[in-house]
Amino acid sequence: MNxxxxxxxxxxxxxxxxxxxxxxxxxCAGSFDDRAKKITKAFVKLLNQAEVEFAVLxxxxxxxxxxxxxxxxxxxxxxxxxxNIEILNAYEIKSIVTACPxxxxxxxxxxxxxxxxxxxxxxxxxxxQLIADGRLSxxxxxxxxxxxxxxxxxYLGRANQVYEAPRDLIKKLDAELVEMKKCRQNxxxxxxxxxxxxxxxxxxxKEVNVERTEQALETKPEIIAAGxxxxxxxxxxxxxxxxxxxxxxxxDVAEMIAQAKDL
Amino acid sequence: MAYLPNFIxxxxxxxxxxxxxxxxxxxxxxxxxxxxxxxxxxxGERWKNMAxxxxxxxxxxxxxxxxxxxxxxxxxxxxxxxxxxxIIIDGIAGTHRIFSGIGPLYGVLIGVFEVFAILVxxxxxxxxxxxxxxxxxxxxxxxxxxxxxxxxxxxxYFEMILxxxxxxxxxxxTPFQEMNSGNWISQYIxxxxxxxxxxxxxxxxxxxxWLHIIxxxxxxxxLYYSKHLHILLAFPNTYYGSLQPKGQLDNLESVTNEVKxxxxxxxxxxxxxxxxQEAEPGKFGASDVQDLNWLQLMNAYTCTECGRCTSECPANxxxxxxxxxxxxxxxxxxxxxxxxxxxxxxxxxxxxGKQLLDDHISREELWACTSCNACVEACPxxxxxxxxxxxxxxxxxxxxxxxxxxxxxxxxxIENNGAPWPYNQMDRLNWVKE
Ligand code: SF4
Ligand code: SF4
Numbered sequence: 001m002n003x004x005x006x007x008x009x010x011x012x013x014x015x016x017x018x019x020x021x022x023x024x025x026x027x028c029a030g031s032f033d034d035r036a037k038k039i040t041k042a043f044v045k046l047l048n049q050a051e052v053e054f055a056v057l058x059x060x061x062x063x064x065x066x067x068x069x070x071x072x073x074x075x076x077x078x079x080x081x082x083x084n085i086e087i088l089n090a091y092e093i094k095s096i097v098t099a100c101p102x103x104x105x106x107x108x109x110x111x112x113x114x115x116x117x118x119x120x121x122x123x124x125x126x127x128x129q130l131i132a133d134g135r136l137s138x139x140x141x142x143x144x145x146x147x148x149x150x151x152x153x154x155y156l157g158r159a160n161q162v163y164e165a166p167r168d169l170i171k172k173l174d175a176e177l178v179e180m181k182k183c184r185q186n187x188x189x190x191x192x193x194x195x196x197x198x199x200x201x202x203x204x205x206k207e208v209n210v211e212r213t214e215q216a217l218e219t220k221p222e223i224i225a226a227g228x229x230x231x232x233x234x235x236x237x238x239x240x241x242x243x244x245x246x247x248x249x250x251x252d253v254a255e256m257i258a259q260a261k262d263l
Numbered sequence: 264m265a266y267l268p269n270f271i272x273x274x275x276x277x278x279x280x281x282x283x284x285x286x287x288x289x290x291x292x293x294x295x296x297x298x299x300x301x302x303x304x305x306x307g308e309r310w311k312n313m314a315x316x317x318x319x320x321x322x323x324x325x326x327x328x329x330x331x332x333x334x335x336x337x338x339x340x341x342x343x344x345x346x347x348x349x350i351i352i353d354g355i356a357g358t359h360r361i362f363s364g365i366g367p368l369y370g371v372l373i374g375v376f377e378v379f380a381i382l383v384x385x386x387x388x389x390x391x392x393x394x395x396x397x398x399x400x401x402x403x404x405x406x407x408x409x410x411x412x413x414x415x416x417x418x419x420y421f422e423m424i425l426x427x428x429x430x431x432x433x434x435x436x437t438p439f440q441e442m443n444s445g446n447w448i449s450q451y452i453x454x455x456x457x458x459x460x461x462x463x464x465x466x467x468x469x470x471x472x473w474l475h476i477i478x479x480x481x482x483x484x485x486l487y488y489s490k491h492l493h494i495l496l497a498f499p500n501t502y503y504g505s506l507q508p509k510g511q512l513d514n515l516e517s518v519t520n521e522v523k524x525x526x527x528x529x530x531x532x533x534x535x536x537x538x539x540q541e542a543e544p545g546k547f548g549a550s551d552v553q554d555l556n557w558l559q560l561m562n563a564y565t566c567t568e569c570g571r572c573t574s575e576c577p578a579n580x581x582x583x584x585x586x587x588x589x590x591x592x593x594x595x596x597x598x599x600x601x602x603x604x605x606x607x608x609x610x611x612x613x614x615x616g617k618q619l620l621d622d623h624i625s626r627e628e629l630w631a632c633t634s635c636n637a638c639v640e641a642c643p644x645x646x647x648x649x650x651x652x653x654x655x656x657x658x659x660x661x662x663x664x665x666x667x668x669x670x671x672x673x674x675x676x677i678e679n680n681g682a683p684w685p686y687n688q689m690d691r692l693n694w695v696k697e
Contacts, residue, residue: 073660074515074518075522082523110514125317158637259383
């Protein structure tokens with residue numbers, strides 16, 4: 001394990017009069033949530049390894065406003081959006097990569113109308129591109145032959161039609177990708193979207209994440225792969241609720257690639 | 264007196280068409296209650312969507328069995344209408360099977376109609392069984408109260424009767440049977456009537472003929488009161504359906520103007536709005552149907568109550584009250600209520616002290632949505648229940664400050680710290696060192 005990571009900020013680049021290839025939008029979960037921080041680091045290690053000249057906004061980054069917008073607070077959303085756009089435009093950002101499908105969706109689809117036009121990709125798309133360009137290699141490592149099922153994040157899949165990028169990466173690990181009955185455009189939500197992450201669920205007879213976890217368990221996976229920090233939390237909780245945390249891991253696709261490379 | 268039947272026919276036909284036209288005009292006026300949105304863009308893509316989704320039924324086959332059966336009924340319905348044209352001409356002109364003059368092709372046409380009639384009949388029986396005997400879950404959700412269930416069955420009975428009448432009409436038409444061309448199916452039904460004398464047979468044939476055309480006019484006019492309106496509205500509805508990625512939620516323009524003003528240090532808060540700017544709309548979000556846009560209202564009238572949305576909804580699957588189909592049905596019910604009162608009041612909306620929010624759709628339903636878009640994806644006619652849910656949340660939050668308290672905390676955090684949790688923005692890069 002090599003824990004030294006290089007994470008330059010936009011301000012650093014600015015000071016040197018340079019501009020990075022891409023801005024890594026870390027997102028709130030990626031910055032503050034203990035589980036998600038591991039995903040952030042795994043992705044950064046891959047970026048370092050591929051020698052990608054990236055930067056983060058660091059303390060200049062702020063919530064995209066997605067949870068506020070989906071809760072109905074358009075004011076707060078647009079305040080956040082315009083503040084972020086001001087900073088992004090001041091740094092003349094052209095392209096953004098993020099490991100959070102909610103940030104991805106908002107930056108990509110909802111910022112342009114407010115004056116923020118960037119090329120935005122999800123980290124699974126970005127990693128695929130690095131591999132295609134020969135800048136990053138993938139080894140199966142200890143994932144070779146493992147049964148892995150992928151949970152489609154609503155805001156990556158249905159919302160933006162990105163179904164193959166994460167799957168392509170899993171396949172490159174020489175793993176056995178097993179699909180849930182409900183996958184791709186028919187995938188079931190993990191239960192976190194639309195600001196549900198931040199509140200208790202309404203009364204019902206089950207939690208959504210437990211339902212989804214059961215669907216995942218039907219495939220008898222060794223690993224449940226996720227592409228979203230919120231799905232990751234939800235599925236991890238689901239696995240705990242099912243008392244399966246000893247047997248089954250929930251991992252982000254980037255974490256798997258990094259772990260396979262012993263990063 | 265010889266022209267009496269022609270006269271009566273023309274009268275019935277005119278009345279049926281007039282009543283239908285009247286309802287369509289009412290419908291247009293009621294949908295126009297909605298806010299305006301400009302959807303005149305991307306005509307090419309829109310036509311394509313309509314051709315694929317409405318005409319081509321591309322979304323129906325996501326569920327293969329009901330999809331295929333529906334396609335049979337749909338094609339049968341369309342092509343048998345060619346026969347109606349003949350009936351209309353015969354009825355007015357007093358002719359009998361006027362198209363039979365075109366030669367052998369006529370036999371082929373009628374033969375095909377007969378095959379479809381029997382297929383439609385069979386499909387409709389399967390549909391009926393699925394609804395009433397197998398009791399497929401999505402047809403028995405709480406919002407499927409008595410009327411929606413009866414409505415669905417009524418349509419099925421209608422179709423059974425119309426198809427039956429069509430076949431009986433052909434089977435008892437002695438000259439047609441003697442012609443022995445095109446009676447592909449009815450030749451097997453004709454023997455049932457073999458013991459009946461010529462006069463009675465003719466009487467049965469005429470009765471079937473009259474009931475058939477009256478039935479079709481009745482069907483046409485039933486549409487407006489039914490979920491069956493989708494056979495017409497599916498076309499405009501898929502044409503105007505969203506072309507954006509499903510994840511994209513519209514940015515409220517009125518908010519943009521205000522936020523810009525707040526953020527611009529040079530802005531003069533007392534400046535008169537520029538001429539091209541619309542007057543400030545008084546209200547953010549939606550608490551009633553007139554706050555929704557016309558497409559959302561057309562969505563409500565287009566809904567077939569099939570429940571594909573609800574059966575895919577994560578909230579509904581886990582026992583929450585939310586059902587996207589109910590959102591659409593409630594919107595239509597409320598719209599009908601507001602619309603009727605408005606039309607009776609010279610086009611002015613009447614304040615009846617009720618609204619869509621709370622009187623029809625509860626807050627509990629609205630807050631259970633994960634905005635996952637499964638309902639939008641599932642809908643075979645491009646309806647977007649999520650957009651209504653979001654507009655109503657906007658009303659609750661921006662007009663009423665009535666978000667659940669945990670969400671208020673989340674929003675306060677974003678306002679103060681730039682994150683939905685109570686962490687300091689200055690700590691945003693701490694993960695690097697941890
Ligand atoms: S978007 Fe909301 S209403 Fe639609 S399926 Fe998802 S949770 Fe249900
Ligand atoms: S909204 Fe669409 S999917 Fe849902 S019941 Fe209506 S027609 Fe069916």
